[in-house]
Amino acid sequence: MPDRAAGAPACAGRTLRVCALYPELMNIYADRGNLLVLQRRCEWRGIGFQLAASGLGEPLDGDAHDLFYIGGGQDRDQRLCAEDLIETKRAGLRAAAAREAVVLGVCGGYQLLGHSYTLDEQEIPGVGLLDARTVREAGPRLIGNVAIEVSLDGAGADAAAHVLAGFENHGGRTRLGPGQAPLGRVLKGYGNDGRSGMEGARSANTIGTYLHGPLLPKNVWFADWLIATALGIDPRELAELDDTLEREAHLSARRAAGA
Ligand code: GLN
Numbered sequence: 291m292p293d294r295a296a297g298a299p300a301c302a303g304r305t306l307r308v309c310a311l312y313p314e315l316m317n318i319y320a321d322r323g324n325l326l327v328l329q330r331r332c333e334w335r336g337i338g339f340q341l342a343a344s345g346l347g348e349p350l351d352g353d354a355h356d357l358f359y360i361g362g363g364q365d366r367d368q369r370l371c372a373e374d375l376i377e378t379k380r381a382g383l384r385a386a387a388a389r390e391a392v393v394l395g396v397c398g399g400y401q402l403l404g405h406s407y408t409l410d411e412q413e414i415p416g417v418g419l420l421d422a423r424t425v426r427e428a429g430p431r432l433i434g435n436v437a438i439e440v441s442l443d444g445a446g447a448d449a450a451a452h453v454l455a456g457f458e459n460h461g462g463r464t465r466l467g468p469g470q471a472p473l474g475r476v477l478k479g480y481g482n483d484g485r486s487g488m489e490g491a492r493s494a495n496t497i498g499t500y501l502h503g504p505l506l507p508k509n510v511w512f513a514d515w516l517i518a519t520a521l522g523i524d525p526r527e528l529a530e531l532d533d534t535l536e537r538e539a540h541l542s543a544r545r546a547a548g549a
Contacts, residue, residue, distance in 0.1 A: 321361030436479025
């Protein structure tokens, strides 16, 4: 639907190179939808889109992609991926984060971007890009609709561009280190641990969040922020799209959360 773009595409000739980590294992709650949103919003603007995958045992070239995505996963799949992440991908991912490529982890993926995920008295190591530790404590899973308030440089002028709405379902509780910024402040829902009022974590362009939903179809302003940041441009330089439906989806997710 290229005619959805209003005005001349500002980024013609550019290509967004995305790498999905473990797309077969870390993909609960329709993480594929997040990748599709990135793809379509690039295509509608005449921006090229390349999707690569890096699964178990496959190396990761931190220079070959602009945006790295790791989705949600069951505990057993996270165990498998954690070991592989350290062995075959940690160096590449760290190099990518250091040059401020975008690294986005959702739920199980977020947990693996921290230092560790402890469950059943076993500590699963993470890559340590975020100063966060997750523990599977006794107590119910944290499940429900969630909305958070965030502040990201250059995000759309739209009032919606300060709220992310989605759905969370996690047994792990995440605590941030003292200097670690959260992604946002919980408006409704549990967030990192149901107590701190914080949700997710952000260090430069490395971002972790518990928001599924999937995240990006319900928050396209954030998808645009990710695209622009990964391409190294200001989000306001992206051609505007007709987001009538997408805005409705966002408002509906906010209503569901009560925010
Ligand atoms: N297995 C993790 C937990 O329960 C992450 C779940 C998820 O990705 N939805 O905390």
